[in-house]
Amino acid sequence: AQSVTQLDSQVPVFEEAPVELRCNYSSSVSVYLFWYVQYPNQGLQLLLKYLSGSTLVKGINGFEAEFNKSQTSFHLRKPSVHISDTAEYFCAVSNTGGFKTIFGAGTRLFVKA
Amino acid sequence: EAQVTQNPRYLITVTGKKLTVTCSQNMNHEYMSWYRQDPGLGLRQIYYSMNVEVTDKGDVPEGYKVSRKEKRNFPLILESPSPNQTSLYFCASSLSPGARDTQYFGPGTRLTVL
Numbered sequence: 001a002q003s004v005t006q007l008d009s010q011v012p013v014f015e016e017a018p019v020e021l022r023c024n025y026s027s028s029v030s031v032y033l034f035w036y037v038q039y040p041n042q043g044l045q046l047l048l049k050y051l052s053g054s055t056l057v058k059g060i061n062g063f064e065a066e067f068n069k070s071q072t073s074f075h076l077r078k079p080s081v082h083i084s085d086t087a088e089y090f091c092a093v094s095n096t097g098g099f100k101t102i103f104g105a106g107t108r109l110f111v112k113a
Numbered sequence: 114e115a116q117v118t119q120n121p122r123y124l125i126t127v128t129g130k131k132l133t134v135t136c137s138q139n140m141n142h143e144y145m146s147w148y149r150q151d152p153g154l155g156l157r158q159i160y161y162s163m164n165v166e167v168t169d170k171g172d173v174p175e176g177y178k179v180s181r182k183e184k185r186n187f188p189l190i191l192e193s194p195s196p197n198q199t200s201l202y203f204c205a206s207s208l209s210p211g212a213r214d215t216q217y218f219g220p221g222t223r224l225t226v227l
Contacts, residue, residue, distance in 0.1 A: 032213050043218030051213050094212030103156040
C-alpha cells in the first residue's frame with residue numbers, strides 16, 4: 001500500500017527567506033508525485049508534478065521539487081517566499097498503473113513580514 | 114471558463130436527513146472523484162469514476178453513494194448523514210483516468226451534520 005508523510009504540519013518563515021517543505025512516500029511500484037497548494041477558502045491547484053525524466057521539477061510561482069528515489073522523497077523548495085505564499089501545501093502520490101491518488105496530511109506555510 | 118463547480122458551498126443539516134452535493138465540470142473530463150478533507154488527515158478519497166456508469170470505492174466510502182449518469186456530473190449522496198461526516202468535501206476531475214493527469218478541484222462544500 002502507498003502512503004505519504006509530510007514531515008512538518010506547520011512551517012513559519014519570514015518573507016524573502018528560503019523554505020523547504022518535506023515529503024516522503026512509500027510504494028512498492030513506480031510512482032507519479034505531485035504538489036498541490038490550497039489558498040484560504042479555495043480548492044486545491046497543482047503546483048508541480050513529477051512523471052519521469054529529470055528529477056528536478058519546476059512549477060508555478062517559483063517553486064521547485066526534487067525527486068529522490070533512493071530516499072523516497074519529493075521535497076518542495078522556494079528560494080525566497082512572499083506573503084502571498086501563505087497557504088496549505090499537499091504532497092500526493094499515484095501508482096503509475098493505477099487510478100487513485102493518495103494525499104499527505106498537509107503542511108501549513110506561514111510567511112511573516 | 115474551465116471549472117469544476119459544487120453546490121451547495123455550505124450546508125448545515127441534521128442526522129438522518131438525506132442530502133446530495135452536486136458536482137459538475139465543463140472540461141469534458143473522463144475522471145471524476147470525491148474527497149473529504151479533515152484537519153490532520155489531509156484529503157481522503159471517497160469514490161471515483163473513470164467514465165459514465167463506471168464508479169469505484171476510494172479509501173473512505175462508508176456512508177456515501179455516487180452516480181455518474183452523465184459525463185459532466187458526479188453527485189455525492191449521503192442517504193443518512195451522521196455527525197462523523199461533518200467535513201469539507203471536494204470534487205475533482207481530470208482529463209483521463211490515468212494517475213499521471215492533473216486533477217482540477219472544485220471550491221469545496223463545507224458540511225455540518227448536527
